Amino acid sequence: xxxxxxxxxxxxxxxxxxxxxxxxxxxxxxxxxxxxxxxxxxxxxxxxxxxxxxxxxxxxxxxxxxxxxxxxxxxxxxxxxxxxxxxxxxxxxxxxxxxxxxxxxxxxxxxxxxxxxxxxxxxxxxxxxxxxxxxxxxxxxxxxxxxxxxxxxxxxxxxxxxxxxxxxxxxxxxxxxxxxxxxxxxxxxxxxxxxxxxxxxxxxxxxxxxxxxxxxxxxxxxxxxxxxxxxxxxxxxxxxxxxxxxxxxxxxxxxxxxxxxxxxxxxxxxxxxxxxxxxxxxxxxxxxxxxxxxxxxxxxxxxxxxxxxxxxxxxxxxxxxxxxxxxxxxxxxxxxx
Amino acid sequence: xxxxxxxxxxxxxxxxxxxxxxxxxxxxxxxxxxxxxxxxxxxxxxxxxxxxxxxxxxxxxxxxxxxxxxxxxxxxxxxxxxxxxxxxxxxxxxxxxxxxxxxxxxxxxxxxxxxxxxxxxxxxxxxxxxxxxxxxxxxxxxxxxxxxxxxxxxxxxxxxxxxxxxxxxxxxxxxxxxxxxxxxxxxxxxxxxxxxxxxxxxxxxxxxxxxxxxxxxxxxxxxxxxxxxxxxxxxxxxxxxxxxxxxxxxxxxxxxxxxxxxxxxxxxxxxxxxxxxxxxxxxxxxxxxxxxxxxxxxxxxxxxxxxxxxxxxxxxxxxxxxxxxxxxxxxxxxxxxxxxxxxxxxxxxxxxxxxxxxxxxxxxxxxxxxxxxxxxxxxxxxxxxxxxxxxxxxxxxxxxxxxxxxxxxx
Numbered sequence: 001x002x003x004x005x006x007x008x009x010x011x012x013x014x015x016x017x018x019x020x021x022x023x024x025x026x027x028x029x030x031x032x033x034x035x036x037x038x039x040x041x042x043x044x045x046x047x048x049x050x051x052x053x054x055x056x057x058x059x060x061x062x063x064x065x066x067x068x069x070x071x072x073x074x075x076x077x078x079x080x081x082x083x084x085x086x087x088x089x090x091x092x093x094x095x096x097x098x099x100x101x102x103x104x105x106x107x108x109x110x111x112x113x114x115x116x117x118x119x120x121x122x123x124x125x126x127x128x129x130x131x132x133x134x135x136x137x138x139x140x141x142x143x144x145x146x147x148x149x150x151x152x153x154x155x156x157x158x159x160x161x162x163x164x165x166x167x168x169x170x171x172x173x174x175x176x177x178x179x180x181x182x183x184x185x186x187x188x189x190x191x192x193x194x195x196x197x198x199x200x201x202x203x204x205x206x207x208x209x210x211x212x213x214x215x216x217x218x219x220x221x222x223x224x225x226x227x228x229x230x231x232x233x234x235x236x237x238x239x240x241x242x243x244x245x246x247x248x249x250x251x252x253x254x255x256x257x258x259x260x261x262x263x264x265x266x267x268x269x270x271x272x273x274x275x276x277x278x279x280x281x282x283x284x285x286x287x288x289x290x291x292x293x294x295x296x297x298x299x300x301x302x303x304x305x306x307x308x309x310x311x312x313x314x315x316x317x318x319x320x321x322x323x324x325x326x327x328x329x330x331x332x333x334x335x336x337x
Numbered sequence: 338x339x340x341x342x343x344x345x346x347x348x349x350x351x352x353x354x355x356x357x358x359x360x361x362x363x364x365x366x367x368x369x370x371x372x373x374x375x376x377x378x379x380x381x382x383x384x385x386x387x388x389x390x391x392x393x394x395x396x397x398x399x400x401x402x403x404x405x406x407x408x409x410x411x412x413x414x415x416x417x418x419x420x421x422x423x424x425x426x427x428x429x430x431x432x433x434x435x436x437x438x439x440x441x442x443x444x445x446x447x448x449x450x451x452x453x454x455x456x457x458x459x460x461x462x463x464x465x466x467x468x469x470x471x472x473x474x475x476x477x478x479x480x481x482x483x484x485x486x487x488x489x490x491x492x493x494x495x496x497x498x499x500x501x502x503x504x505x506x507x508x509x510x511x512x513x514x515x516x517x518x519x520x521x522x523x524x525x526x527x528x529x530x531x532x533x534x535x536x537x538x539x540x541x542x543x544x545x546x547x548x549x550x551x552x553x554x555x556x557x558x559x560x561x562x563x564x565x566x567x568x569x570x571x572x573x574x575x576x577x578x579x580x581x582x583x584x585x586x587x588x589x590x591x592x593x594x595x596x597x598x599x600x601x602x603x604x605x606x607x608x609x610x611x612x613x614x615x616x617x618x619x620x621x622x623x624x625x626x627x628x629x630x631x632x633x634x635x636x637x638x639x640x641x642x643x644x645x646x647x648x649x650x651x652x653x654x655x656x657x658x659x660x661x662x663x664x665x666x667x668x669x670x671x672x673x674x675x676x677x678x679x680x681x682x683x684x685x686x687x688x689x690x691x692x693x694x695x696x697x698x699x700x701x702x703x704x705x706x707x708x709x710x711x712x713x714x715x716x717x718x719x720x721x722x723x724x725x726x727x728x729x730x731x732x733x734x735x736x737x738x739x740x741x742x743x744x745x746x747x
Contacts, residue, residue, distance in 0.1 A: 062560030069530025096520040105508040105516035165732040254735035
């Protein structure tokens with residue numbers, strides 16, 4: 001099977017979807033002629049024309065707002081916000097409009113849109129090119145929130161998101177665009193061509209939304225991770241020698257609670273890890289759910305490893321980013337608790 | 338350099354506050370028939386002055402004059418009058434129903450009936466409005482059942498929106514009326530997106546965006562104008578300037594701009610100003626803008642100059658911020674009275690018939706109200722099921738909502 005980068009996989013997902021359904025429209029800043037600042041839409045305008053793939057003014061509320069209107073008409077827009085850090089001007093449109101349109105109109109109007117945005121740190125992106133705002137979306141009823149961790153999933157999840165009848169926030173960890181990253185910034189990066197999850201089938205396939213996957217089966221402790229943290233967790237397990245069961249959530253909303261609960265009931269321990277800031281982050285929801293559903297099976301408090309409650313700094317990148325050492329300490333503490 | 342001392346902060350104030358004498362002397366009202374009617378493919382740069390004038394058809398004597406007159410037949414005008422009278426009667430009954438505790442909230446259109454009622458006539462089947470909460474005339478003029486509107490207002494068992502929405506936040510795809518949101522201005526850019534979609538699909542349908550004077554200050558107004566201008570979207574961008582945004586006079590949103598229509602000029606969008614209380618003028622301008630859109634000539638911005646005669650909502654008391662008699666002093670009069678006088682002047686209507694029509698319409702509205710109330714009101718009778726609260730968040734109910742529905746015991 002051919003190996004592809006996450007960028008290529010994402011591009012293919014849009015290509016396949018546009019070829020299958022002429023209602024699929026792709027637009028955003030620099031998305032058209034240039035093919036996107038991360039090359040995710042390269043060649044789509046040339047292949048499908050300017051009516052299907054085009055550049056927009058720099059206006060996030062304009063991009064998402066017009067997409068909602070298009071969806072109300074009957075199209076299926078897949079739009080891009082250049083960085084998740086810049087989604088806030090569109091927040092009103094996403095929360096007040098996209099998420100609620102089906103509910104408030106009792107299905108008279110619906111909003112099958114996808115809002116793609118590169119997310120996450122580990123790239124010296126500083127304050128406005130590193131944020132992980134997923135918790136701002138998982139708190140919104142009516143949205144679906146997806147974070148892929150590899151090319152195979154990225155393609156299958158994005159096709160599923162485009163075909164989904166409801167609005168999907170699709171967060172792409174840009175640190176994983178060209179290869180997996182386990183937090184060891186001192187080592188050379190492995191490209192996706194050297195990783196089995198870089199295997200991406202040609203043509204159409206989907207990875208269902210709302211389904212987690214166990215990346216590493218284990219007996220000692222369950223690690224709940226998504227995006228870049230999946231690889232950080234794998235490194236931490238290896239380096240500590242703890243037999244961790246690593247779950248890649250893939251979809252945060254709706255959440256695959258069954259897989260989580262099944263695993264924690266087996267291991268009796270749970271560590272939650274994400275790049276986003278700790279307080280009121282998605283980890284709090286995960287921790288609460290595990291505590292509510294697995295209380296009598298827990299042998300230690302649920303631990304959370306996350307970004308510090310500060311804006312994402314520049315020079316202090318690796319003191320901020322929750323790497324394998326910090327996660328490893330939490331695993332050891334949880335095993336000893 | 339003169340006066341290089343302390344800076345002074347400027348906050349615009351309306352001319353008159355409660356207790357004062359209403360004064361609209363600064364509102365320049367051009368004579369009816371005095372503004373020319375350009376071809377729809379006119380070069381926008383040559384009609385910039387239209388953003389500062391007011392297109393009017395009906396003169397003081399009730400005659401239709403000038404180049405924007407003569408588009409509607411007697412029957413169409415009589416029907417238009419009936420629509421406006423129905424909306425006013427409907428408003429009065431629902432305002433009363435709110436006072437009687439049958440619902441929690443209501444918003445009237447008093448004085449603005451011509452804007453939405455006359456505009457509706459310029460659209461074709463399949464076109465889509467993106468209204469605010471003050472364009473129910475679009476539904477009335479399109480024959481949407483009053484009983485259904487009332488069911489929504491009462492949040493009763495027959496409410497098409499299952500009790501999920503605040504009263505008056507109607508939705509009807511079938512009647513070209515996009516779901517109303519409480520968040521101001523959001524629909525303006527959505528209308529542009531809908532119009533872009535129609536163009537992308539090589540369709541022939543157009544969109545109409547609606548916004549009030551106050552909400553033009555929202556950023557979505559700006560993004561809508563940018564997108565409409567960039568993509569030449571087939572959309573009519575309506576600004577209903579009723580002088581007031583709750584307690585805030587229009588000068589706060591307008592600032593130093595001459596008019597709201599003038600905002601369109603910077604985007605290269607042809608921008609017209611029209612007498613919002615002149616049914617014929619509203620219709621003629623709407624038709625001009627709709628034809629431009631339909632002929633792929635791009636967007637048009639239209640400012641309707643009118644006055645919000647009623648309170649902002651059933652929760653508002655305007656006597657706290659403006660003179661009580663201000664609406665009487667409004668120089669563009671009352672849209673219903675003006676069309677009525679025109680029809681009398683044309684010899685197809687009379688005071689007697691008008692009084693009779695008022696009584697008939699009231700009877701129809703009361704009959705609709707009776708029927709709606711058989712399905713319940715907010716606090717009495719049939720109501721939507723609590724199960725409905727959990728439906729429709731997603732196309733398919735996810736597991737966590739199923740669990741919560743179970744917890745709620747419904």
